[in-house]
Amino acid sequence: LYNVRYCRSAVMPVTMKPEKEEEEEESLILLFTSYANELDAIYDKRDRILKASQEITVSSKRVICLLHRCVNENEENGWKIFQQAVEKLKSLANDQFKTVAFELKDEYCDQYEKYYSNGLQEYIEAWSFLNFLQYKKLITLFEIRQLLQYEFCENGNIHLRKINISYFDYVMGVADLAGELMRYAVVSSNSDIVSVNNIYNFLVTIYRCMELSNLKRRKRFVRKEKEFLESI
Structure with a gap:
């Protein structure tokens, strides 16, 4: 009797899951797998955009130097140097920026804007510096946008892909110009006082325009505006 009772207690009943419950589990697994794949794709895209942005930053700094x-x-x-700078900046537009533009195909651009900002x-900043040295004027937001748009053919139709350039990014790039022009003016002051005066008047005009902007509430802009004024 003991052996019989022992054997009976050792055997655990096997409970079978209902078919409906198994289907629900499988659908949940598939759902979370799709979420994981989607997140992986977002992270990979972000990393590619960040890499392109870092290359743009380094190359732009070299152009400024x-x-x-x-x-x-x-x-x-001097004009030979200008030509070299133009070629380098256009190369960035046709390479790294083009990569970013096509990475953002059919995407909500604002989601990734901070990664290439x-x-x-x-x-x-580099284009603004070049434009001032060449033509003594500021490159416009429209001109920058024109540089960073790309035509491509799909299904026999011509489409346009472009980089989303906000007014904020444009103003922040222009604001960085003050430091470069200040350094340029210091070196020029021994031989070309006219250029120094032109730089001063140019920066004052930009500062007055910045004062009229609606970016005062953004902390990064307030700090940049202060640095701009110090350069003047």
């Missing part, structure tokens, strides 16, 4: 050499060059060599602002 190249442009500072103009101060000690004659007119002919730093590179974009540095790029705007």
Whole structure:
């Protein structure tokens, strides 16, 4: 009797899950798997955009350093430097920025804007510096947007892909220009006082325009505006 009772207690009853419950579990697993894949795709896209932005930042800084050499060059060599700078900046537009533009295909751009914002602002600063040295004027937001839009053919139709450039990013890029022009003016002051006065008047005009903007409530802008005024 003991053996019989022992054997009976050792055997655990096997409970079978209802078929409906198994189907629900499978659907949940599939759902969470799709969520995981979607998140992985978002993170991968973010990393590619960040990498492109970092390359843009580094290359734009190199262009700015190249442009500072103009101060000690004659007119002919100065224009050669301008041409090199234009080629480098257009190369960024046709390579890294184009990568970003096509990464954002059919995407909500604002979701990724912060990942390329730093590179974009540095790029705007480089173009602004070049444009002032060449033409003594400020490159416009419209001109920057024109540089960063791309045509492509799909199903026999021509489409346009472009980088989303906010007014805030444009102003922040232009605001960084003050530091570069201040350094340029310091070096130029020994030989070209007219250029120094032109730089001063140019920066004052930009500052007055910044004062009229509606960005006062943004902390990053307030800090940048203060640095701009210190450069003047």
